[in-house]
Amino acid sequence: MPSFKAYNLEKQSVEVPGTRTPGATGYYRHAAFADGIVRNIREAPQLKTFYDVWQNSVTLYADNDFLGHRPFNTVAQTYGGYTWETYRQINQRVSAFGSGIMHLNEVILGNDQLNRWSLGIWSHGRPEWFISEMSCNTYNLVSVALYDTLGPDAVEYIINHAEIQIVVSSANHIASMLENADKLPKLKAIISMDSLHDTVPVPGATSASQVLRAWGAQKGIKVYDFNEIESLGRDFPRKHIPPHEDEVASLCYTSGTTGQPKGAMLTHKNFVAALGSNREGMILTSDDVLISFLPLAHIMGRVVDSCVMYAGGKIGYFRGDILLLLEDVAELRPTFFPAVPRLLNRIYAKLVASTIEAPGLVGALARRGVAAKMANLAAGKGVHHALWDRLLFNKVKMALGGRVQVILTGSAPIAKEVLSFLRIAFGCVVLEGYGSTEGMATATITMADEYIPGHIGCPRAGCEIRLVDVPEMNYHSTDQPYPRGEICIRGDAVFKGYYKDEKNTKETIDSEGWLATGDIGFVDNRGCFTIIDRKKNIFKLAQGEYIxxxxxxxxxxxxxxxxxxxxxxxxxxxxxxxxxxxxxxxxxxxxxxxxxxxxxxxxxxxxxxxxxxxxxxxxxxxxxxxxxxxxxxxxxxxxxxxxxxxxxxxxxxxxxxxxxxxxxxxxxxxxxxxxxxxxxxxxxxxxxxxxx
Missing domain, CATH: 3.30.300.30 (ANL, C-terminal domain)
Known part of the structure; x- marks a missing residue:
């Protein structure tokens, strides 16, 4: 189960002496790391790349269950319970699939074997997603996540911009790529995560897989399924090609606000730095179980998954339907539940309706219980109450399977009352994090025993922050009672720049490595940061979409x-x-x-x-x-x-x-x-x- 290091809530970050400059505060660092930020995994400094991290986990936890999913029974038309593959089994599949795509690229498609290339991945989270990404890390390729909500035009743009020739996709996206094949001149092969070896129901009839393959052939695009590529890799195995820490591991395209998405170049060093920084705040173990449903095209989802993978824990993927998520949670019974405010708001509304807003005796008891636990929380006495947990809240916990120890929220602000209610209702740690794609979603986080809501916590162990004046909006680092300004972050988790976009890169990262977030904030006397505005007329909705x-x-x-x-x-x-x-x-x-x-x-x-x-x-x-x-x-x-x-x-x-x-x-x-x-x-x- 997760454990947390104890820090001083009253002095969470400090301004490093002698670092102030005109128009900006000094550098704020986590109080426990004032002498220097964390730049690696301190307990395992030999791990330099994401590939190293994976091989380390395979060595330590080879026979532990790792990736789980709920298979669909086509006869009964129902989903079963979670089935698992171990770290060793997934590593074997990574080598097989990685070898297969290398053979496909060089021998079948005839591409230059010396060039690094990008592999597109288009699906919700599932074991094949991880295998595809880790295959890229194992053979020194670049993964590029595609995401449905960016829209078909954005997907088309990304495939062309990143010069993607091979896309690994769930079957439901294959038709749209073939329909738009004329607009995707670089695309040469599609690999279906779902089996294309369906049976022909009527003698002489044409199967769906035959149609897709024939359609692809007509468009000059080869269509395979995942198992075929793994089989190809087993027939033509390749030695691993370990990457260097400064090489790009992934292009993560931001949703953008105007114009086309921008491809953030995230290096292996970025991934390791983010993992090391997260490890300082929360220590996961091999006993932990994660429900993985956050989009893996967004960096927050991948960072969370990598933290569990490093610890030797289990990752259970949801079925892809957010409306059925809590059924998957009940089946999996996770210990770690990362989420976004929109989902937590729904859970909050349902719990409120069934507790404090319930009629009769149930509602009366719930109101008393909530009031008692809220009073304890506000007084810094924690989230547990012997009487009310036994009478009421132990039952409430079952809404998330009964074993959740940590809820993590990010991507958008969450209302104070929701945050506090979730803390006392589930009797667990609720963390609120802040970050961006460009900084590996790793900038600030609230502490485990925090009881004051409404802020985003202090800098992570691997990050330093300063506030820069925005005079046109009347925000200054000299403001009283607290300094205000644009939040800028620096550390080894900060990205390399935007792919093929020097102009936006220079506007986002300065010569000293400071990443300008565009968010306006202040830092209080406890060293906690609060976001109050945007530098431009751009904001996020509760589900995390930029507007x-x-x-x-x-x-x-x-x-x-x-x-x-x-x-x-x-x-x-x-x-x-x-x-x-x-x-x-x-x-x-x-x-x-x-x-x-x-x-x-x-x-x-x-x-x-x-x-x-x-x-x-x-x-x-x-x-x-x-x-x-x-x-x-x-x-x-x-x-x-x-x-x-x-x-x-x-x-x-x-x-x-x-x-x-x-x-x-x-x-x-x-x-x-x-x-x-x-x-x-x-x-x-x-x-x-x-x-x-």
Whole structure:
């Protein structure tokens, strides 16, 4: 089970003396590592690459169960329990698959054997994902994760940008690649993670695999299944080609905000540094069991998995359906549950409904129990209570299988009340981490016994942080009571740069190795950091997706003739967007009249104001914005879910626009804050609880 080192909660990080410069704070380091940050795995400094880490685990834990999944019974149409493969067995498959793709690339496709190349991986987490990635590390190749929510255009861009010739994919993505083969001139082979050796149900009929292979041949793309490549590798085995620590292990493409995704070049040194830094905070063991469902195209998921792998623990993958996740959790009974705020919010809502909001005696007892445990937590007395755990919360723990010792949340902020409730409800450590793709998701984390919510903790052992002035937003390192500024991080986990993108690399990393995050924060007297703003008008929704509101406003304003002015609002504690629209009278009035059956005329401000308040009209405008969003190729999470209509136009005079006629976002948000609040309340009240 996980263990944690005890640190001083009242002095979590310190500013290194003599490191202040004009316009910035000094360097803040974890208080226990003030003399120097961690740059490797201190207990195993000989491990320099991710390949070294894997071979170390194979040596130490060869016969331990490692990767598990729930096989699907095609006859019964049901999923079974978890089946496992050991570290030794997975290592054998890594060597076989790695040898197979090397033979495929050099002998079958005829590529130069001296060139390092990139392998695309497109699937949710499963054993074949790990085998594909570790094969790249074993044969000194570069893994490139593809991700569904980036959209087909982004996937096409990444395959071409990274010059990927071979993609390993779950079967459901093969057709889309073949359909777009003309746009993927580099793509030469697709390897299906799912078997293509299906039986022909009727004599003389054509199987799905035959269709795919024939379609691929027509497009000049060879189609194989995973087992075929492993078999090829066993027939033509290759010696391992250990990488160097400074070589790129993976290209991790960020979702971006405007323009195309950027490929962060993550080196072997980055992976080892992140692992070493995480090891200083939480020590996992071979007894630990992880439920792996975070997207492995995002670096947080891979860092978490690698921490368990290094410790010799077990990784059980979910089935790929987030709505069935808790069924997988109940079957696996993990000890380690990494998550994102959106999921934890759903769990919180379900628990609240069944406890403190429950009717009768159950609700009354739950409210007393929650109050008692919250009081203990606020007083720094921990998350356990002998009486209330026995009466109530031991049953609550079963929602996550009953064995969870650690919940880790990241990728977006989580509300204070949710964090505290989860701590006392599950009686376990709940950690909140902060980081970015460019820094291996390893910048700050809260301490295990933290009882004050609302911040992102202190620097990791392998990271140092400083705050840099942002004068145009009135944030300064000299601010009182606490220094404020852009959060910049430095350490061996910071990436090498963006692939084929020197301009953005230089804008993101300075000559001293400081990574500019774009997040504005402050550091308090305990040495804890809190994020308060973004340097640019970019933010994350609760599920971790970046939003560029001005881009969305431009799309909707250009494509919906009902709009005179529009402001799109999002909140990192919410998963959806809402908007304030100032209608264009000439088009809005007849449109609204046709819906409401009224005869308001242009110039009738009172009549137009009444139309704006009509729920049917607001709903109709929302649908028109949805049409505009689809026409403008917005992604699903970029659509606005509610609209407030107003005749109070944004202007320079009322302070809601600049002299150059740009919207002053904070001022608009403040002016319409009650309406924004009401829109979110309406969303919450009208959305049925999602099935967990």
């Amino acid at each position: 560029a509101p001005e881009k969305i406003e431009n799309v909707l304003g250009a494509r919906c003739n009902l709009v005179q002015q529009i402001y799109v609002h999002g909140d990192s504690l919410e998963s959806t967007l809402v908007s304030v629209v100032i209608p264009e009278p000439e088009t809005f009035v007849p449109f609204a009249n046709s819906i409401a059956g009224t005869s308001v005329i242009l110039g009738d401000l009172e009549g137009i104001s009444k139309l704006c308040k009509d729920p049917k009209i607001r709903a109709a405008v929302t649908k028109e914005l949805e049409k505009a969003g689809k026409a403008g190729a917005l992604r699903g999470f970029e659509f606005v879910k509610r609209v407030h209509l107003s005749t109070d136009a944004f202007s320079v005079d009322n302070g809601m626009m600049t002299p150059t006629f740009k919207v002053r976002r904070p001022q608009v948000a403040e002016y319409f804050k009650e309406h924004i609040k009401a829109m979110y309340e309406d969303i919450h009240n009208s959305t049925p609880a999602a099935k967990l």
